[in-house]
Amino acid sequence: MTRGNSLAVAASMLAMALTNSALAGEAKETNFGTLPDGRSVAAVTLTNGHGVSARIIALGASLQSVILPDRNGKPADVAIGYDTLDGYVAKPEFFGATVGRVANRVAGGRFTFDGRVYRTPVNNGPNSLHGGTKGFDKVLWDVVETKSGSTASVTLRYISPDGDMGYPGTLTTFATYALDDLDQLTIEYRATTDKPTLVNISNHAYWNLAGAGSPGGAMGHVVTIPAARYTPTDAVAIPTGDLPSVTGTVFDFREPHAVGDRVRDGRDRQIIYGRGYDHNWVVEDAVTAKPHLMAKVAEPVSGRGFELWSNQPGLQFYSGNFFDGTVVGKGGQIYRMGDAIVMEPQLFPDAPNQPNFPSARLDPGQTYRNVIIYKFTTGAKR
Template sequence: MKTLALMLGTASLIVPTLAHATEAKQAVFGTLPDGRAVPAVTLTNEHGVSATVIAYGAALQALMLPDRNGKPADIALGYPTIDKYLSKPQYFGGTVGRYANRLARGKFTLDGKSYQTPVNDGVNALHGGNVGFDKVLWQVTGTKDGPTASVRLRHVSRDGEMGYPGTLTVDATYSLNERDELTIEYRATTDKPTIVNITNHAYWNLSGEGAVNGAMGTMVTIPAEHYVPTDAGAIPTGALTPVAGTVFDFRTPRAIGERVRDAGDQQIVFARGYDHNWAIGRSVTSNLHLMARAQDPASGRGFELWSNQPGLQFYSGNFLDGTSAGKTNKIYREGDAFVMEPQIYPDTPNHPSFGSARLDPGLTYRNVMTYRLTTGKVR
């Protein structure tokens, strides 16, 4: 049986590229400055697909996917050691919350009371504040082998943490099956009314995380009639704008890089590329629906992304600035990856027309995202 070695901090994880069952294997990724160990769990199926999840930030640290010729590559950006996640945080694969994306000036009102969260993106709050869910050590609460292998992690966010009301208990479950489907599911409960918007911030380069050709040749489809325009600070204006006739129209497949530098569109200028929410629906649903397709024409690697969320934040890696080196010691530059985050619309608590981010005691928040991975190879 062939094997592939993944370096995980001080430990080396041997991941089978051919296995007889989908399995979950645990190792130690590294150690935090306070001495706490950071577990890593790798899920592997019989097709050579494997996903490595680290407990720091409940983050997807690696995703190995073969190309149409069977050659594997790691398509998720990330770091080889815990030290880099601490010294140069970039949200690589991280679980972001309590409120993912942006809150205008870090403020929201709930039941007539105003709340202030830390501002860490200019004058606005981004991804839960300066110590969001991506910057805490989660507890691994269970792993499972079988037709579907999985790892479950938990974080308890205390009442008042980062300014949010209520003690929020969050479970993140990663699972991989023999149909090459990677599912990330977030569930959360609270002991008092609060707001919640949790998603995963994986950066993708379907050519391989260290590929020199970047990710702008990726063909993307987003089945949305509208997108959410923003001001210069990436805060929604409150409008939903038709994509027809704009650079935001991905209803048919287009390369990311085809129009990402269109200086004639003020929205592209504001964001230095794509960093917007596409309106797939108007509310969270009980069933999954198609959010996006992405494929690398050269390798055949790709995925369909399905979720129960109404919005898709699509980001073209505009702020990868060459100051981070990844797992293959290659520099990550602008356009070297893209991000697709199923979620509710940004700044929803301050835009009643967008719906609600509210979670009450006795109810369960749920965000499910399934990546139906493809290799371009006929089995």
């Protein structure tokens, strides 16, 4: 073979390799089950060439599964939830769900907006949580687009009518999940309205990086949160409006700490109120133009971890305090206190009633946007 031919063959092989690399990601749609009213629930599985995958189901535009290899290449599902649709219908628990129209709590299910009093259904003690009794987590979204390639993605849509759960305006919301060949899972929420309204949408994924149902739970996960302040609450989880420093408290995660190190420190009344961590950290003072670091999470035994980035100012960190063994999840495992953690980039809780918090207002002609990026690490050498 001449030198010219060798170069041509090498160039051809390189082109084929680049083409195969670009097509390594796949978005594959299947049926996840049927709702009691007969509607089918689509599932879209995103995969890349590194053994990482994410399955999204149309009920609640939910992240149903995330497969990550450990440092030895052994894969495990690290997203807490159910194996089948039945669980998501019977006992939802917000597993991996898109939560809104207003995520987190609204005090008393009541707020004043443009001089008018609005009420949204109460479903968490005296408060409204994650949009009310039928928030975005409990509705069937439409799959409007799937893409395969170097970044595999799926986009879902839900149109929330004017007055839905008490909120004004027809809100058109898109949720896009994208998995790239850098092992980054991006969730982007976009929404527009035809009337002034309130919007605060987030994702409620539960993580156990040791693997769903692992006996040690998530209390050994090492967490870093680059926030100097947080929002303490009253006894029913509504922020007081204060923004104190985390210095000298169990809420200081500016240096890495295992979740379990201080989660039961009852000397801090906030821990008693939440039965652990269920609070908002002030990472920024307002929504930012570009995503910024919200948290780092590492599971030392498996080597799995992630950096969490978002354009949102607040991070709600929940340590799975209310799992009580009554939920039977993936693989027939019961979920107990501390079996998973949740990190929700969003606006601050009760923003509609807290004028000193970043506003949740959305007007016609504006686009609400929450970008959430999980930069996964597996510990594997490549």
